[in-house]
Amino acid sequence: MASQRIFKQAGLSTLIIGLGLATSVFRVVFLTRSLSINDYGILSVLLTTMMVLSYLFSLGAFQYVYKETAASELHISALKSVIVGVWITSLFWTLVGTLLSPLLLKSGVLGFGLLEWELTLTASALSAILFVLIYFLYGQRQVVFYNLLLFLRGYAWLYILVPPVLLFKARLTVTWVAASWVMLIVIALSLAVRRIGFSHLKEAPIEISWFRCSIKYGAPLLPFFLSVWGMLAISKYILAYVCNNTQVALFSLAYAIFDMVYLVAVSISQALSPYVFADWKGGNQSSVHFDVAVKYSTLLAILLTLEALLVGEQLIQLLAGEVYVSASAFMPFMAPLPLLRVLSANIEQRLMATNRTQQMGIIYVIGLLCTLVVGLSLGRVWEVYGVIAALLFARIVLLAMMIWKVRGEIKIDGKFVSFYRIFVSSIFLVFLTFLWMTIPLLQQFQCILAIAMPGIYFFILYTCKAISRFEVACIMLVFGRIVGQIKRLIPYRGEGHNV
Secondary structure: OHHHHHHHHHHHHHHHHHHHHHHHHHHHHHHHHHOOHHHHHHHHHHHHHHHHHHHHHHOOHHHHHHHHHHHOOOOHHHHHHHHHHHHHHHHHHHHHHHHHHHHHHOOOOOOOOHHHHHHHHHHHHHHHHHHHHHHHHHHOOOHHHHHHHHHHHHOOOHHHHHHHHHHHOOOOOHHHHHHHHHHHHHHHHHHHHHHHOHHHHHHOOOOHHHHHHHHHHHHHHHHHHHHHHHHHHHHHHHHHHHOOHHHHHHHHHHHHHHHHHHHHHHHHHHHHHHHHHHHOOOOOOEOHHHHHHHHHHHHHHHHHHHHHHHOHHHHHHHHHOHHHHHHHHHHHHHOOHHHHHHHHHHHHHHHHHOOOHHHHHHHHHHHHHHHHHHHHHHHHHHOHHHHHHHHHHHHHHHHHHHHHHOOOOOEOOOOOOOHHHHHHHHHHHHHHHHHHHHOHHHHOOHHHHHHHHHHHHHHHHHHOOOOOHHHHHHHHHHHHHHHHHHHHHOOOOOOOOOO
């Protein structure tokens, strides 16, 4: 029963994540063609700022809610207490941000005005509260609804903007986009409260001690959550300082493509995360769910990264047009990022599951400092390439420190997860991709290789015994269930036409 539930959740979550991926692609097309390249750069800075502030305002309290809910049922009064505490904290930081806005916006280097800043602060405060609610649902293993709310928060705002721009030829502005963030977050908040039960939340007493516990656990994790978007935010602010918003836009577009790769690859880890936490309860070292998450998120990251590299220039031309095509030059240097992020996302779960949030905080403070110091140093010399090098350096440092911290604590089934066989299989695919990209005759057929690449990688993995027959059967079962879910969503054409 548990495995069937996991398969179902993984299938539906994949559909929602796939919709988010498709929306990410459409978002790039829509925004790059509706905004000037300068405004697109400004918008990317504001969006990243909103994501960073969402974590800062919550003080990491939502992670405490998730951990306690995943390990055992969290009392509704504790949830309400954390929500109230985060609301007060968010209100305080919003006021601070408003008071500091003259200093931030005075120089005009960043390009946005007071109204856009105020809308970003409001969206950040509401998003901080939303995090507490959705991570409570995530801890209850409502993975599908969790991904749906994340989709509403992160992507669905686009669909508010499309009708007036395409149908009524309205001029899209950065202000419109920021206002749509606020609207969709409010909708997501309403759905989350309804799912949990407004009457239960309303009647529950408030005990401030629960909020103190959440801050004690979550505050040391702030550098971790801030780094999720903080490294990217620092990189964009450095580029805005040493270059201009045009370079920010080009960097953001190349990064967005690999961010899509990461989101798809890490979806497996997200679906299995509550089960991994449950497996590791009590200090256990083995977890079959962790083994599955590490293996398949890694394979997906490698495959999709090579796909993105192979058709990167054509993809950018298709999405954003000729004005952005120079962003493809940055992609080969960014290629390791998805794999580094996926490996870190899996390993860091061990530290969080064993309550070592202070160690996590120290690790990510070092990562943020590396991004800032190395980024400023190299960015002034090599501009975008220097910032990319700083990001890679920070990610490698993070991964190395986390591996060192959990050494000897995680037992991975070597027969199931053979990193050596995965490495050998991947090298074959990397070599094939390199040949296809460098030989002029083969460059004309890059799209053919891109279509065939999943099957080729699957064959190489099977030949190198990186995957077994049993895994092949399981993978086919998952794909079958996903196709079944898609068919249920598409109404039968003949339905309703019987005489």
